[in-house]
Amino acid sequence: MVDLGTDATHPAREADDVRIALFRLMVRLRVFEKRAYDLFLQNLVKGTSHLGLGQEAIAAAFGLAMRPDDYTFCTYRGHDHTLARGVPMAPVMAELLGREGGLMAGKGGSMHLTSVEHGMMGSYAIVGAHLPIAAGAAWSAQVRGSGQVAVCFFGDGATNIGAFHEALNLAAIWKLPVVFVCENNLYMEYTPIGAVTAVEHPASDRASAYGLEPILVDGNDADLMFEVARATIDRARSGDGPSLVEAVTYRHGGHSRADPAKYRPASEEQEWLERDPVIVYRALLESSGVGSGTLTAIEAEAEAEIDEATELAKASPPSSVSLIERDVWSDGGSAWRS
Amino acid sequence: MAKAQVEAGAAGHGAEPRGKRTEAGEATYLIAIAEALWEEMERDERVYMLGEDIGAYGGAFKVTEGFIERFGDGRVMDTPIAEETIVGMAVGSAMEGMRPVAEFQYADFMSSGFDEITTVLARYHYRSGVPLPVVLRGPSGGGVRASSFHSINPEPWFAHAGGIKVICPAFPSDAKGLLKSAIRDDNPCMFLEHKWIYRRIKEIVPEEPDFLVPIGKADVKREGSDVSIITYGAMVHKALEAAENLAQRGMSAEVVDLRTVYPLDEDTVLRSIEKTSRALVLSESYRFLGIGAEVAATIAEKAFEHLDAPVERLSPPNIPVPFSPTLEDAFLPGVSDIEAAVERLSAW
Ligand SMILES: Cc1ncc(C[n+]2csc(CCOP(=O)(O)OP(=O)(O)O)c2C)c(N)n1
Ligand SMILES: [Mg+2]
Numbered sequence: 001m002v003d004l005g006t007d008a009t010h011p012a013r014e015a016d017d018v019r020i021a022l023f024r025l026m027v028r029l030r031v032f033e034k035r036a037y038d039l040f041l042q043n044l045v046k047g048t049s050h051l052g053l054g055q056e057a058i059a060a061a062f063g064l065a066m067r068p069d070d071y072t073f074c075t076y077r078g079h080d081h082t083l084a085r086g087v088p089m090a091p092v093m094a095e096l097l098g099r100e101g102g103l104m105a106g107k108g109g110s111m112h113l114t115s116v117e118h119g120m121m122g123s124y125a126i127v128g129a130h131l132p133i134a135a136g137a138a139w140s141a142q143v144r145g146s147g148q149v150a151v152c153f154f155g156d157g158a159t160n161i162g163a164f165h166e167a168l169n170l171a172a173i174w175k176l177p178v179v180f181v182c183e184n185n186l187y188m189e190y191t192p193i194g195a196v197t198a199v200e201h202p203a204s205d206r207a208s209a210y211g212l213e214p215i216l217v218d219g220n221d222a223d224l225m226f227e228v229a230r231a232t233i234d235r236a237r238s239g240d241g242p243s244l245v246e247a248v249t250y251r252h253g254g255h256s257r258a259d260p261a262k263y264r265p266a267s268e269e270q271e272w273l274e275r276d277p278v279i280v281y282r283a284l285l286e287s288s289g290v291g292s293g294t295l296t297a298i299e300a301e302a303e304a305e306i307d308e309a310t311e312l313a314k315a316s317p318p319s320s321v322s323l324i325e326r327d328v329w330s331d332g333g334s335a336w337r338s
Numbered sequence: 339m340a341k342a343q344v345e346a347g348a349a350g351h352g353a354e355p356r357g358k359r360t361e362a363g364e365a366t367y368l369i370a371i372a373e374a375l376w377e378e379m380e381r382d383e384r385v386y387m388l389g390e391d392i393g394a395y396g397g398a399f400k401v402t403e404g405f406i407e408r409f410g411d412g413r414v415m416d417t418p419i420a421e422e423t424i425v426g427m428a429v430g431s432a433m434e435g436m437r438p439v440a441e442f443q444y445a446d447f448m449s450s451g452f453d454e455i456t457t458v459l460a461r462y463h464y465r466s467g468v469p470l471p472v473v474l475r476g477p478s479g480g481g482v483r484a485s486s487f488h489s490i491n492p493e494p495w496f497a498h499a500g501g502i503k504v505i506c507p508a509f510p511s512d513a514k515g516l517l518k519s520a521i522r523d524d525n526p527c528m529f530l531e532h533k534w535i536y537r538r539i540k541e542i543v544p545e546e547p548d549f550l551v552p553i554g555k556a557d558v559k560r561e562g563s564d565v566s567i568i569t570y571g572a573m574v575h576k577a578l579e580a581a582e583n584l585a586q587r588g589m590s591a592e593v594v595d596l597r598t599v600y601p602l603d604e605d606t607v608l609r610s611i612e613k614t615s616r617a618l619v620l621s622e623s624y625r626f627l628g629i630g631a632e633v634a635a636t637i638a639e640k641a642f643e644h645l646d647a648p649v650e651r652l653s654p655p656n657i658p659v660p661f662s663p664t665l666e667d668a669f670l671p672g673v674s675d676i677e678a679a680v681e682r683l684s685a686w
Contacts, residue, residue, distance in 0.1 A: 046663055047485060048483075048484065048488075098483070106660070106661060106665060107660045109483070109661030125487035127419045128450075158419065189391050189398065191391050191416055318662060320664070321664055324657070325657075
């Protein structure tokens with residue numbers, strides 16, 4: 001595993017402006033997820049939701065490293081990846097609440113966030129389904145010569161489904177501009193990934209099967225994630241083909257809203273809480289000379305932003321029933337009660 | 339009569355333990371299903387279960403809680419996320435007489451194993467003469483704000499495959515008796531549970547180890563004389579509620595619960611129409627080419643002379659299940675929609 005340790009002066013550490021941006025983005029993702037959880041407890045977030053608390057460094061680093069017209073594909077655990085592409089907080093929160101002002105006017109909910117104008121090509125709730133789709137988008141970019149790159153995020157559990165292997169092989173043989181990012185948080189829903197996988201590192205140990213370099217990184221190290229994001233995206237953009245990144249991380253809470261995560265050993269949870277990517281990065285910035293006033297101001301701005309977004313979301317009315325008929329077909333219509 | 343227990347909106351996924359029968363002997367649908375599995379695992383060593391998170395965790399909805407402790411990981415197998423392989427494993431092991439019961443966390447993910455289900459499982463016996471006693475089970479249906487990838491009613495797809503019995507029970511006792519029958523059946527069976535029902539409906543459930551409910555037999559859940567409501571799954575409960583409201587207004591609706599959608603129990607349906615002369619066919623699966631369309635066509639073909647009104651269908655439109663509560667409520671047939679349809683039919 002590439003490891004930069006906690007040495008703040010390591011040359012790979014990014015210039016301060018990037019680091020500030022990275023910190024700011026991670027803090028914004030953190031406050032959003034915390035608020036989503038609070039609103040779930042108040043029964044305002046309907047259905048289910050899967051939070052990215054603890055995994056922010058990965059989405060933030062890639063989000064910052066991507067070009068505005070690049071493509072993101074992610075899973076049902078996709079609030080962070082959506083916000084990291086510049087989608088404002090209010091419509092995302094309104095979507096979780098099932099409101100008309102939601103990103104998809106309340107049609108999709110937490111698991112299906114999509115905003116094509118931000119390059120956010122969708123959150124996919126069928127495990128593995130989006131890896132081939134990301135390959136398809138990457139191929140289209142290649143054909144059009146647009147220079148766009150597709151970044152596809154998925155969990156450790158997705159590495160055992162056929163679509164993972166099919167997409168990787170295809171991306172490799174056609175040298176597609178796509179970066180596959182496995183967020184290995186050690187568990188699928190409730191079962192440890194190690195219990196059902198033939199290799200120790202579910203993604204990186206399989207890279208060689210597709211002629212790719214194994215890339216195994218600490219997904220809670222924001223600087224390192226940014227470096228990996230930049231390198232793999234550059235490689236894809238310059239025509240050298242796909243990469244498969246395994247970023248090891250940990251979710252702070254349960255799999256989904258109702259899960260208390262009792263199947264995880266307390267010591268393991270404690271160990272990972274101490275490696276909280278946001279807290280660790282904050283300490284790192286402070287020790288490398290960023291004034292605590294700067295950091296506190298960033299945190300206060302994020303709090304103000306989420307407060308405002310929450311108010312906007314709550315003020316939006318529930319989705320109007322007239323929407324149900326809209327956009328089944330490309331002309332905007334539907335065959336309602338055909 | 340069973341009654342609603344929990345407020346709408348609770349999916350139950352990953353939540354509380356399964357719970358126990360009440361002292362009076364009432365069991366929820368969830369408990370009844372677990373009992374059926376347990377009893378058949380005890381009865382026949384060839385029965386085994388496979389699926390995602392079914393072992394130590396006890397299943398996404400806690401159906402299999404406690405099974406691995408009793409039966410071990412050789413008969414309660416935690417699989418990787420690989421639905422196509424889950425179906426394939428079940429089929430291959432059944433060829434020499436194992437009796438697999440595969441759990442899907444949501445019925446939506448059965449479509450990740452669609453090829454193995456429709457082209458292998460459904461067709462193998464026809465050409466080989468080798469029975470495949472496979473049960474595929476999982477929660478289907480909407481009403482819990484689970485949005486479009488966790489709310490499917492896939493029964494029409496699989497009824498269409500031809501070689502698979504498709505079972506959609508509405509009550510705990512029927513669920514238990516039908517699941518036991520499915521496990522003992524030498525044909526492939528798809529057992530579609532309804533997640534809205536899991537923890538909401540409970541009733542006294544038989545405890546005899548050989549309590550079975552026959553596959554392919556409908557059941558009249560409420561007698562009536564004016565209009566027949568023919569339905570299955572969670573819609574049975576909506577129909578019963580509507581029938582109760584209608585009775586207060588002097589209208590008598592009969593509620594026929596199909597219980598199995600393939601093969602279809604035409605006799606029970608036709609007998610009901612002979613009695614009432616009016617049919618409302620109600621389903622949670624899509625209207626277009628749906629289970630309801632098949633029932634309506636059967637009535638039109640075989641009970642034409644008994645009808646006093648056109649057969650009416652009530653089902654969701656052919657669009658993805660939307661998320662927002664306002665949209666999902668408009669999407670699903672509701673109690674007031676059912677009452678209005680019965681009133682329209684009665685006016686003929
Ligand atoms: C094809 C399919 N099978 C099963 C599921 C149910 N399911 C949802 S999330 C999940 C676990 C996924 O684990 P992982 O890929 O590690 O992602 P994480 O949730 O840890 O981010 C499962 C089994 C699904 N959504 N799709
Ligand atoms: Mg995982």
